[in-house]
Amino acid sequence: MKNQSLSEFQIALGNFKKNRWALLSVYIIFILYVGAILADFLSPYSYKNEDRKFSYCPPTKIHFLKEGKLSWPFIYGVQLTFDEYHKRVYKINEKENYPLHLFSRGDEYKFLGIIPGRLHLIGTSQPARFYLLGADSRGRDLFSRILYGARVSLSIGLIGVLISFAIGLIVGGMAGYYGGVVDNILMRLCEMFMMIPGFYLLLALRSAVSDKFSSLQVYFAIIIILSFISWASLARIIRGMCLSLKEREYVLAAKAIGLTDFKIIVRHILPHTLSYSIFALMLSVPGYIIGESALSLIGLGIQDPYASWGNLLSDAMSIVRIKFAPWILWPAFFIFLTVVCFNVVGDCLRDCLDPLLKSEKKIS
Amino acid sequence: MLLELKNVKKYFPVRRGFWGESHESVRAVDGVDLTIARGENLGLVGESGSGKTTLGRIILKLLPVDSGDILFEGTDITHLSARQLRRIRKNFQMVFQDPYSSLDPRFTIKNIIQEAMIFDEKGMTRLQQEDRVRELLLAVKLPEDVAGRFPHEFSGGERQRIAIARALARSPKLLILDEAVSSLDVLIQEQITDLFKDLQKKFSLTYFFISHNLRVVKRISAKIAVMYQGKIVEIASTSELFHNPLHRYTQALLTAAMHYKVSTTNQEISLDERSRLIDQGNGHWVRQ
Amino acid sequence: MGNCVCPDNLRRMAKDQLFSMKESLLSLRNLTITVGDFYFERILVDGLNLEISPESIMALVGGSGSGKTTTGLSILRLLPPALRVVRGEIIFNGHDLLKYSAEKMRGIRGKEIGLVFQEPLNAFNPVFTIGYQIAEVFKAHTDLVSQQIFEKIPQLLEQVGIQDARRIAQSYPHQLSGGLRQRAMMAQALAGGPQLLIADEPTSNLDVTSQAHIIELFRQLKEELKLSILLITHDLGMVAHLADSVAVLSNGKVVEQGDIKEVLADPKHSYTRELLEAMVV
Numbered sequence: 001m002k003n004q005s006l007s008e009f010q011i012a013l014g015n016f017k018k019n020r021w022a023l024l025s026v027y028i029i030f031i032l033y034v035g036a037i038l039a040d041f042l043s044p045y046s047y048k049n050e051d052r053k054f055s056y057c058p059p060t061k062i063h064f065l066k067e068g069k070l071s072w073p074f075i076y077g078v079q080l081t082f083d084e085y086h087k088r089v090y091k092i093n094e095k096e097n098y099p100l101h102l103f104s105r106g107d108e109y110k111f112l113g114i115i116p117g118r119l120h121l122i123g124t125s126q127p128a129r130f131y132l133l134g135a136d137s138r139g140r141d142l143f144s145r146i147l148y149g150a151r152v153s154l155s156i157g158l159i160g161v162l163i164s165f166a167i168g169l170i171v172g173g174m175a176g177y178y179g180g181v182v183d184n185i186l187m188r189l190c191e192m193f194m195m196i197p198g199f200y201l202l203l204a205l206r207s208a209v210s211d212k213f214s215s216l217q218v219y220f221a222i223i224i225i226l227s228f229i230s231w232a233s234l235a236r237i238i239r240g241m242c243l244s245l246k247e248r249e250y251v252l253a254a255k256a257i258g259l260t261d262f263k264i265i266v267r268h269i270l271p272h273t274l275s276y277s278i279f280a281l282m283l284s285v286p287g288y289i290i291g292e293s294a295l296s297l298i299g300l301g302i303q304d305p306y307a308s309w310g311n312l313l314s315d316a317m318s319i320v321r322i323k324f325a326p327w328i329l330w331p332a333f334f335i336f337l338t339v340v341c342f343n344v345v346g347d348c349l350r351d352c353l354d355p356l357l358k359s360e361k362k363i364s
Numbered sequence: 365m366l367l368e369l370k371n372v373k374k375y376f377p378v379r380r381g382f383w384g385e386s387h388e389s390v391r392a393v394d395g396v397d398l399t400i401a402r403g404e405n406l407g408l409v410g411e412s413g414s415g416k417t418t419l420g421r422i423i424l425k426l427l428p429v430d431s432g433d434i435l436f437e438g439t440d441i442t443h444l445s446a447r448q449l450r451r452i453r454k455n456f457q458m459v460f461q462d463p464y465s466s467l468d469p470r471f472t473i474k475n476i477i478q479e480a481m482i483f484d485e486k487g488m489t490r491l492q493q494e495d496r497v498r499e500l501l502l503a504v505k506l507p508e509d510v511a512g513r514f515p516h517e518f519s520g521g522e523r524q525r526i527a528i529a530r531a532l533a534r535s536p537k538l539l540i541l542d543e544a545v546s547s548l549d550v551l552i553q554e555q556i557t558d559l560f561k562d563l564q565k566k567f568s569l570t571y572f573f574i575s576h577n578l579r580v581v582k583r584i585s586a587k588i589a590v591m592y593q594g595k596i597v598e599i600a601s602t603s604e605l606f607h608n609p610l611h612r613y614t615q616a617l618l619t620a621a622m623h624y625k626v627s628t629t630n631q632e633i634s635l636d637e638r639s640r641l642i643d644q645g646n647g648h649w650v651r652q
Numbered sequence: 653m654g655n656c657v658c659p660d661n662l663r664r665m666a667k668d669q670l671f672s673m674k675e676s677l678l679s680l681r682n683l684t685i686t687v688g689d690f691y692f693e694r695i696l697v698d699g700l701n702l703e704i705s706p707e708s709i710m711a712l713v714g715g716s717g718s719g720k721t722t723t724g725l726s727i728l729r730l731l732p733p734a735l736r737v738v739r740g741e742i743i744f745n746g747h748d749l750l751k752y753s754a755e756k757m758r759g760i761r762g763k764e765i766g767l768v769f770q771e772p773l774n775a776f777n778p779v780f781t782i783g784y785q786i787a788e789v790f791k792a793h794t795d796l797v798s799q800q801i802f803e804k805i806p807q808l809l810e811q812v813g814i815q816d817a818r819r820i821a822q823s824y825p826h827q828l829s830g831g832l833r834q835r836a837m838m839a840q841a842l843a844g845g846p847q848l849l850i851a852d853e854p855t856s857n858l859d860v861t862s863q864a865h866i867i868e869l870f871r872q873l874k875e876e877l878k879l880s881i882l883l884i885t886h887d888l889g890m891v892a893h894l895a896d897s898v899a900v901l902s903n904g905k906v907v908e909q910g911d912i913k914e915v916l917a918d919p920k921h922s923y924t925r926e927l928l929e930a931m932v933v
Contacts, residue, residue, distance in 0.1 A: 252426060258449065271470050576860060624890055
């Protein structure tokens with residue numbers, strides 16, 4: 001017999017854990033976020049480290065067999081040559097081999113902006129370059145840039161969503177609880193926001209923001225703009241839920257106790273919208289990631305030399321480049337992976353939390 | 365005199381014009397006079413649509429009156445500011461009908477009861493609060509370990525006890541029971557009504573019992589008022605009402621409740637606008 | 653001590669069973685239903701034996717958690733997936749319903765056995781009119797054409813005591829009062845012409861006067877339509893005025909069973925006595 005008292009929420013989480021795909025997605029998301037946080041350490045090079053001699057160098061093959069025998073992984077040196085069509089070809093020079101170093105010293109960085117360090121997980125000695133996923137036009141390691149890009153793309157998703165979530169809950173909660181004039185005004189406000197096509201609003205707001213912003217300011221500006229355009233749909237749904245929730249008897253009981261309206265909304269009504277809000281939240285993170293990617297892709301978001309998945313993909317806008325250097329599409333895979341994982345988690349959360357949206361009665 | 369209602373009216377607009385003016389209204393409470401004396405439980409019986417639930421909410425100040433006065437211990441509480449309301453609310457509390465939805469499922473039992481004490485919290489340390497919770501749970505005959513559990517782990521009868529404990533948290537003088545036992549089965553109903561009698565003695569409570577179930581109302585009330593279409597049609601002491609019902613509606617109600625028979629008058633009993641409650645002597649009033 | 657069945661009762665039960673086995677409409681034999689969980693399994697109904705004769709009203713009485721609703725639903729095999737019938741037989745007109753295929757059960761539900769729920773608001777679909785939903789029953793179980801169904805519906809509604817039948821048939825469930833809705837639900841249950849009606853707490857949500865009307869209606873239907881009714885309730889008072897025989901359930905077991913007059917006059921089990929005392933007004 002279970003002795004532990006579980007809240008309904010905990011019971012739902014228990015159910016969640018039984019879905020393998022959802023669990024897998026959670027792990028993947030977790031790995032991606034950890035990768036983003038530890039980008040300094042995990043990446044072989046800094047995002048700025050360029051070497052024009054290795055422009056569009058294909059991904060480096062790691063070899064484990066030296067003359068037929070198992071050995072420490074190593075890579076060969078490469079030489080840039082041009083063939084008869086003036087196409088870049090990297091000839092592998094088997095005479096030079098460079099072993100891979102674990103925990104090697106590499107480019108300097110400041111972990112979390114404070115702690116300086118030089119330690120990288122993998123590296124190799126000069127002059128060879130280790131490109132796990134290939135190099136971009138300036139010879140910068142794509143893998144490293146993807147890791148740094150993850151910081152921007154993933155955090156914008158999270159922070160932006162939390163901001164619009166907060167706004168949506170407050171507006172929706174008030175509109176639903178008070179009804180009448182308050183409801184009217186707030187809902188018309190929502191509709192105004194929803195009416196403008198999202199992407200155009202995004203562009204307009206971005207161009208209204210000064211050109212002379214530093215990258216950090218651009219970053220925050222993007223977050224604010226993105227949350228600005230997406231809180232409205234959440235607010236409407238929360239408002240609908242609050243309209244029916246406020247009729248529940250425990251709300252009446254809370255009123256009878258004499259609690260202030262604010263307390264009632266925050267303690268008794270909004271928590272019951274949480275089950276919906278959480279999976280709505282999960283399902284909108286992809287939208288933010290893609291929104292940021294879209295902005296950066298067309299050059300209005302994060303600028304060079306800083307990396308974001310969207311701006312990495314701007315390199316891939318030419319079919320010629322994709323044909324000859326297909327690895328520049330890797331950022332797209334990561335965007336895809338993240339979006340799919342958030343969607344799977346969101347779907348599974350909704351399935352698990354759905355019964356909580358309805359009241360329960362027991363059969364006797 | 366604990367509670368007095370004087371000519372209380374509450375109408376609900378049914379159809380609104382374009383600009384919000386009402387064309388028709390449902391007369392939920394249509395000129396009700398009631399008094400509840402301290403220690404003298406009053407039962408209010410009526411069918412759905414009679415307005416009795418609305419009356420309960422009005423007394424609890426959850427709904428504003430359209431006209432009329434409400435006096436509590438002599439003081440007029442009809443129109444009060446939110447702050448004044450909060451101060452007087454400790455005097456009357458309600459136990460609701462549905463034990464499945466009157467407790468917030470996300471709160472533990474302890475939190476539910478503590479929340480009711482929220483205004484007295486300032487004077488109480490955490491330990492004192494916990495003691496009070498324990499005291500209340502004991503008073504409603506629930507074991508102590510329920511405090512950490514959640515509402516969905518309990519049966520209907522147990523949840524109703526928790527709701528009662530919550531209502532008692534601030535030591536109210538008047539407890540309004542709005543169909544408090546109607547969704548429980550008969551044996552549990554008996555247990556809870558016995559509990560009510562017990563608690564009345566222990567905490568010197570007075571009950572205002574609203575129900576359509578005459579059998580239960582009879583057990584607890586000293587006086588019974590019968591409500592029909594927003595008006596009181598008969599008030600008498602419990603035994604007097606059961607032995608000598610004078611109004612046709614009361615008679616129909618009693619026949620149905622005790623003998624499960626449809627009373628012979630099948631046509632709708634209509635109330636005259638000019639009818640008034642007339643004293644028949646012995647505290648027995650009938651609308652004529 | 654509380655749960656043992658005394659020899660007198662056993663004899664009475666055996667006598668009843670022997671007598672009615674020849675002409676039983678529905679008989680439940682050793683019915684055992686459990687609810688399974690990952691952690692533990694609980695028995696809801698424990699070896700239940702019940703006989704319902706044709707043209708009689710049998711009341712199944714018990715408190716909440718006694719297993720009476722579970723028993724009622726299991727007859728039509730409408731139990732939620734977590735509940736399982738692990739043993740026993742449900743013999744209706746000589747056939748074991750537990751062995752029926754899904755297709756055959758559909759022929760039983762609504763046609764041979766009707767079900768009336770406790771809360772008619774939940775039982776009716778709010779977006780369709782009453783008439784439409786009753787017509788669905790006719791379409792599913794009979795070969796009548798639309799015109800014939802259109803004629804039959806008001807007749808059916810009048811039979812359950814609804815005046816102004818045409819207007820009611822065109823109304824939506826939320827437009828009717830509780831009592832009317834309950835009658836409409838009974839009309840829907842009777843549309844297929846069943847031999848047995850299972851009524852699960854049919855009057856719990858109704859006012860006293862509506863309750864009295866519905867009880868009168870049950871009596872009428874039993875006589876006019878030669879119907880058998882399985883009345884599931886916790887209200888022994890209603891049972892006293894309506895039923896022919898009664899079975900008292902406690903914790904999934906039948907603690908007392910028999911003719912209504914005998915049981916009321918001389919209740920042998922303490923639980924029955926408790927229930928009777930609770931019914932005194």
